[in-house]
Amino acid sequence: MNLKILTLNEYSLIDFVNFVNKVFQDYTVPVNWNVVNFEMDVRENSISLEDSFIFLRDTKPVGFIVNSIRHERARIDAMGVVKEERGTGTASFILEHSTNYLKWKGIQTISLEVITKDSRAYRFYEKHGFRERRKLHLLVNKNVKSKDIYFRSIKVEPRYIYTLSLNLQLSGRKPNWQREPVTLLLANGRYNHVRLITDKTEGYLVWGKNEDNTTYIVDLGTKDKEKWDEIAKVAIAFLRNETNCKIISATSVPEDDPMYTALVENGFESLLIQSEMHKKLQ
Ligand SMILES: CC(C)(COP(=O)(O)OP(=O)(O)OC[C@H]1O[C@@H](n2cnc3c(N)ncnc32)[C@H](O)[C@@H]1OP(=O)(O)O)[C@@H](O)C(=O)NCCC(=O)NCCS
Missing domain, CATH: 3.40.630.30 (Gcn5-related N-acetyltransferase (GNAT))
Known part of the structure; x- marks a missing residue:
């Protein structure tokens, strides 16, 4: 897959936040990050910008994955690809890249939360070896x-x-x-x-x-x-x-x-x- 990979600390934060909002434009629940609340999330949830990635085709961002890390545990805070890249294997490439990297770093487990009814995302994670442990409620x-x-x-x-x-x-x-x-x-x-x-x-x-x-x-x-x-x-x-x-x-x-x-x-x-x-x- 011919993609350029940057860590999030190598990318402009404001451009990244705008990109995430674009990826989640058609999402079930509104996602509206701005630099201030993203930075608060970074601190609060132990998001590691140096262990999170943005993927570019030529110079255009097409996907991202944001990882939180606590000792030997990681959590995917968010991931996604632009509409045109869904169903093409790009998202699988991103998740596999990130998983291999985390494994290489010595991470033992990865967790995430996904909206149960979002069958596309749920099946995507299941296909990649994630298993449901419990339900969380709003x-x-x-x-x-x-x-x-x-x-x-x-x-x-x-x-x-x-x-x-x-x-x-x-x-x-x-x-x-x-x-x-x-x-x-x-x-x-x-x-x-x-x-x-x-x-x-x-x-x-x-x-x-x-x-x-x-x-x-x-x-x-x-x-x-x-x-x-x-x-x-x-x-x-x-x-x-x-x-x-x-x-x-x-x-x-x-x-x-x-x-x-x-x-x-x-x-x-x-x-x-x-x-x-x-x-x-x-
Ligand atoms: C979730 C996401 C990363 C998955 O990537 P993708 O390229 O769309 O994933 P895939 O094409 O591999 O699809 C995953 C599975 O869902 C199935 N699927 C495809 N479209 C579907 C739909 N509309 N409804 C239900 N299932 C669907 C696919 O068939 C596939 O299963 P299979 O491989 O067993 O056939 C991507 O859709 C995305 O970025 N969505 C927007 C952001 C998002 O929802 N992020 C996840 C929550 S943080």
């Missing part, structure tokens, strides 16, 4: 009501939440990449962090607000296994008091995570399902 509560619950909230530093979420992970929680303790730490400054205290339990909430006043939960946690429902109730009440929001969402929540059950039991519905897929390299 959960939305469209009718947030104010509730009279007694609780206290204290603003805290990301490092405090990091320690709590690390303890949860050590005691068996299996967060997805975007909710791993280190992700919460690296997102420093992007979200709000609070400790929530009731007379029955204590936990934490990481949250953010969109420009349209919709509010989102990044992560929730409590060390009491039986108190996830309680902490979800308090988190919703806190967000309602704080932002007066009517809608709260939480993206990519793994179905086997206690946060999933707690949110569903508190009025959240699943609006989009992704499959978390994995491939072992060594």
Whole structure:
């Protein structure tokens, strides 16, 4: 395949972001990266520009793959080819190039998330040896009501939440990449962090607000296994008091995570399902 391969740190970031938006123009969910939110994603999700690639035919970009790396694990943050290159083997070439490179670097596993209903992308990854491990849900509560619950909230530093979420992970929680303790730490400054205290339990909430006043939960946690429902109730009440929001969402929540059950039991519905897929390299 006669393609020129550049790493992303050898390419103009603004041209790259515009190119990604072009590739995803006809995608099921809107993708609208700009340099600022892309750079935040780079930091938060451990995207490695030197281990990510853009592919050019002559001087024209035709495809890309963005890789995140944490120790011996990699994650494909995004990949794609322009419309004219779909079904031609270009995407397979890109994925194989990247996989061989990651294997050579000593990476043991690659993960990714794909919209389950996007059968083209799903089959593409399956064809290349990726297997579904679990489903992730975009959960939305469209009718947030104010509730009279007694609780206290204290603003805290990301490092405090990091320690709590690390303890949860050590005691068996299996967060997805975007909710791993280190992700919460690296997102420093992007979200709000609070400790929530009731007379029955204590936990934490990481949250953010969109420009349209919709509010989102990044992560929730409590060390009491039986108190996830309680902490979800308090988190919703806190967000309602704080932002007066009517809608709260939480993206990519793994179905086997206690946060999933707690949110569903508190009025959240699943609006989009992704499959978390994995491939072992060594
Ligand atoms: C996803 C993507 C990288 C796959 O590359 P591709 O060149 O289109 O992949 P292939 O042509 O090998 O197609 C993959 C499989 O889906 C099948 N397929 C093709 N068109 C399809 C369609 N419209 N619906 C369902 N399946 C389809 C193909 O037959 C193939 O299976 P097969 O090899 O067993 O026959 C490419 O389509 C793309 O860039 N899409 C836009 C961005 C994107 O969705 N990225 C992935 C999410 S991050």
